[in-house]
Amino acid sequence: MAPKERTKPRAGFAAQLLHSRETGIVGALLIMVILLSIFAPDFASKGNLLNDARNLSFIGIVVLGQAMVMITGGIDLSVGSVWGLAAVASAAMMQAGMGVVPACALTLVICGVVGLFNGFCVTKLRMLPFVPTLATMSIARALALVITRGKAIDGFRPDGDAFFALGGGDIFDLPVPFIIFVVLAIIVAIVLKRTVYGRQLYAIGGNERAATLTGLNVDRLKMSVYVSSSVLAGLAGIIEVSYLSSAISNQGLGKELSVIAAAVIGGTALSGGEGTVIGVFVGTVILEVLRNGLVLLGTDAYWQGVFVGSVIVLAVFIDQLRKGVWRRR
Template identity: 85%
Template sequence: MTGSPGDIGTQGIEMNKPIEATIEMKRRTSLGVRLLRSRETGIIGALLIMVLALSIFAPNFASVDNLLNDTRNLSFVGIVVLGQAAVMITGGIDLSVGSVWGLSAVASAAMMQAGLGVVPACVLTLLIAASVGLFNGLCVTKLRMLPFVPTLATMSIARALALIITRGKAIDGFRPDGDAFFALGGGDILGLPTPFVIFVVLSVIAGVVLKRSVYGRQLYAVGGNERAAMLTGLDVDRLKISVYVMSSVLAGLAGIIEVSYLSSAISNQGLGKELSVIAAAVIGGTALSGGEGTVIGVFVGTVILEVLRNGLILLGTDAYWQGVFVGSVIVFAVFIDQLRKGVWRRR
């Protein structure tokens, strides 16, 4: 005996419920698996563990003043990391960012000391930084040099120019347009240091560009397989030049903001910062081989680097040992990333 049409419809709905539940469970499971496999999940977890441990063993770490000081300090490196990450995503590297940082700092300070207004001085400084990036990009693309060769050369050239400008002396005592310029690096917005706010805004913009724009997808394509990108019609040379210019401009911006914060400039500003910048990018999951990296990753990587530095100081660790710990964290971060990808299982 067959049931009525209404009974059949009810049975069909009841039969669909387990299927829908199974689909929903699979969807949640796949989301969980993706989160576990995500490099960002790992580094965020590492950051939380570091913060918790330092809050216990170094009580001053969790103080408001210390945290605000950390956010200001990490912002200078963080701004530069955004440009470095773009270069690394295309498979390159920029060793000149520290020297461009220093050159931009002394150039902007020297121009303002000479009486040039803030805006013209900053614009000219960023143009100088952009010209260094353009030179790097042209050497990499048109002269087919390995990225470390021209960027190593400009690292030396930019540092020498900074020394020529300063003659080994500090540039200070300038008061451009009142105190407005000094608020750029030393001021606050809604209780947060202005450099950190700038870093966050630039990170949001960079994240949108890399993930949501055609330009961003093209950068990943170049880093993933440059030959294939060329065959699909992408202007690989133009894309590479653009990221080197971007890297230098952001390094120049960091130099200007730091001058605003310190109210002075010396030739060794940014000295060795290229190592911190590359370290933050690598810790954040940006692959040196290109094609991988996210803004969230480099943001967290920058925070980890500063938290580690600050924590070591608060724990009374000898300053000479800080480089050992930072280097160890870099190696460990790359090891975890290789483990996540299953590199050794494929061998």
């Protein structure tokens, strides 16, 4: 009689929790919140927390699109410039007399075209992702300068217009941008985890050649995530214009670094195939909590980039430890 095969026992809940990527970053966030609440009492005030929620929402919306690109193994360096282009384009069109809805819709279409161009270059022209997205980063910023001629665009809507509630309004004391971010995060989470489309994106990032051999339309899928990334960057620009009631050409300048940082801190792999919306959400919160905490602690603004960069390196290192990279060497 053949001996019974030993089945590997299922890991318990505690073990699964320990090896979860999100557990580490949630723990890091809790530690940061506790320490800041002790050393910077103003941090835990309701006003400051709500302000943080509003500020992180602009970057968070863009991170959702960037994470989808990174899951497929790509990267989008143009999101900061597309953000700025959307801000000035929407404001300029409204200043010219166009209605809010048509102006915002046309702005998102323009952003989608930028993303389509990025996706076309990556898929059909076989360029490395950083090449076309670096180019569109420069092109979009230049177009923003052409539109503004270096001047701010304001007075495009009358005072008290409903458009300004999109970025500056509150619902049940929660900032409207934060509510939009949460809703979009839920939608993206469902798409990535509960749909065939989401599983296909992970398959491409895990092994693009294998995904192609199984019959997936890799080019179409990759183009779709670049379009999504640009449209979400454009949406963030429009919402920020609503909040600031003005637009300038350098809006979103350098934000691509913060967006990528939030995604990496949240556990989205630069190599593709890994990443969750929960991780992206927490990574975005960590980035804003860190920035706000440094301000409240009186840290020189010039040093903030050093701390953010250090956190990115630490996050990647911890993720390597979790996956046992060092044990295999």
